[in-house]
Amino acid sequence: MGFALVPGWVPCQSTNVDGDYFDKLKPIVIRDEEGSVLNVIGDIQTHTLIGSETGNQIVEWVDNVEPGVGIPPNIHTREDEIFRVIKGQVEIMVNGTTTILNEGDVTFASKNIPPSWTEVGTENAKMITSAFPAGIEHMFTELSQLPPGPPDFPMVVEICAKQGITLV
DSSP states (O other): HHHHHHHHHHHGGGOTTTSSSGGGGGOOOOOOOSEEEEETTOOOOEEOOOOOOTSSSOOOOOOOOETTOOOEEEESOOOOOEEEEEESSSEEEEETEEEEOOOOOOEOOOTTSSSEEOOOOSSSSSEEEEEESSSSHHHHHHHSOSSSSOOOOHHHHHHHHHTTTTOO
């Protein structure tokens, strides 16, 4: 009987080029008030998980934005995104379809399909955004280092292009 079950176990075993790569990833707990806070052109992001902690599989941040703040339509060529509203109301557009996300609502935007979003409620929105694979956090860090004031759009476009992102 044991031999009959062994072939079923074989496909479940993890194999990869690095051998014990996934064994090197460490569990991590991030409290709500923890993370690295970045002001990315008005989008206040708290980066809770970054690629260096997840084997570059995923990056996750919390957007905390005022009413009227949002991200214009853009196309990602490298990563997919998941948006989950925790507080407030966010109008989100994915591939030309617009909807309002309320607390608890989630949407998925795959790469090469343009998403955008804007906080349309009367209070700050809190939204958890996940992108996979990781890497986009480096772009956000660079964008957060731009001088205060109205953004230099040619510079924003240049920084985004390095990550394979085009503003539509």
